[in-house]
Amino acid sequence: MSDFRADLHCHSIFSDGTDSPKRLIEYAVEIGLQGLSITDHDTITAYNSAFEIAKNYPIRLLNGVEFSASYQSEPVHILGYGYHLQSKAISNLCERHSKRREDRNHKILEKLKKVGISIDPEELTHQGSWGRPHIAYALFKKGLVQSIQQAFEVYLGEGKLAYAPGEPISVLETIEAIHAGGGKAILAHPHLLKRSTTIRAMLKMPFDGMECYYARFGPAQEKKWIDLARARQWLITGGSDYHGSFKPNNPLGSSWVGHETFDYFYHHSQLINQQPIHD
Ligand code: AMP
Ligand code: ZN
Numbered sequence: 001m002s003d004f005r006a007d008l009h010c011h012s013i014f015s016d017g018t019d020s021p022k023r024l025i026e027y028a029v030e031i032g033l034q035g036l037s038i039t040d041h042d043t044i045t046a047y048n049s050a051f052e053i054a055k056n057y058p059i060r061l062l063n064g065v066e067f068s069a070s071y072q073s074e075p076v077h078i079l080g081y082g083y084h085l086q087s088k089a090i091s092n093l094c095e096r097h098s099k100r101r102e103d104r105n106h107k108i109l110e111k112l113k114k115v116g117i118s119i120d121p122e123e124l125t126h127q128g129s130w131g132r133p134h135i136a137y138a139l140f141k142k143g144l145v146q147s148i149q150q151a152f153e154v155y156l157g158e159g160k161l162a163y164a165p166g167e168p169i170s171v172l173e174t175i176e177a178i179h180a181g182g183g184k185a186i187l188a189h190p191h192l193l194k195r196s197t198t199i200r201a202m203l204k205m206p207f208d209g210m211e212c213y214y215a216r217f218g219p220a221q222e223k224k225w226i227d228l229a230r231a232r233q234w235l236i237t238g239g240s241d242y243h244g245s246f247k248p249n250n251p252l253g254s255s256w257v258g259h260e261t262f263d264y265f266y267h268h269s270q271l272i273n274q275q276p277i278h279d
């Protein structure tokens with residue numbers, strides 16, 4: 001029995017996490033993880049520094065990302081692992097998301113203004129891929145909501161007062177971009193999908209795997225997804241979706257994968273990144 005654990009899902013300050021890549025790596029080592037993937041929303045900026053930092057710690061880092069796709073207006077999150085760090089397909093998709101987010105965030109701020117809430121984008125602290133959690137935090141700081149959760153319930157959640165969907169980017173084109181960049185595409189936290197039609201459609205998409213172990217899930221919650229992934233011979237992954245103080249209920253390391261799964265992705269990434277990319 002090995003006690004190897006690798007958390008394959010967490011967010012840094014380059015999206016909506018509150019820890020820097022350095023702090024995430026230190027923290028992962030402190031709690032005994034031997035592998036980690038930082039999976040920021042729609043950006044791979046963390047990897048400009050994270051590999052250099054990780055060299056000084058007894059931990060292996062796998063490059064990851066979490067793309068926000070959409071299927072018939074429902075948000076679908078897709079994790080990408082082990083892509084080529086210089087891939088144009090990946091950087092182009094990140095660039096498209098950055099424009100999508102700027103446009104959408106301003107629409108959200110306009111809707112808030114209409115109900116008398118004025119937030120200056122300059123007052124939102126962010127270093128990369130910003131979105132609703134940053135706006136939620138601003139509402140909280142102004143004393144307009146009691147918690148981030150309440151900001152989503154009243155203003156920012158789907159269909160709420162200040163919701164704006166933004167340009168939809170499809171599941172298929174996201175999977176194809178990850179594959180073009182040499183990476184593996186994983187359906188993230190499938191239990192968060194609301195419509196059964198979306199779940200059925202996702203099970204027919206050309207994913208390489210599914211995130212079956214999630215945050216503080218127990219075996220009963222995991223089983224349904226493990227069975228579905230196995231039936232498709234998909235990879236089975238897991239992670240905490242740790243965001244620091246933005247989502248205090250998801251502690252780092254609360255879900256993980258063992259060495260076999262981690263080594264598969266890690267060696268794949270090493271191999272891909274030793275070759276020139278032609279995408
Ligand atoms: P965005 O990327 O701007 O669409 O924001 C989505 C992110 O907001 C998710 O990845 C979560 O981190 C966070 N989020 C979504 N719903 C909630 C909620 N009800 N409470 C707290 N955070 C949420
Ligand atoms: Zn997030």
Ligand code: FE
Nearest residue numbers: 066077188189
């Ligand atoms: Fe997600």
Ligand code: FE
Nearest residue numbers: 009011066241
């Ligand atoms: Fe996430």
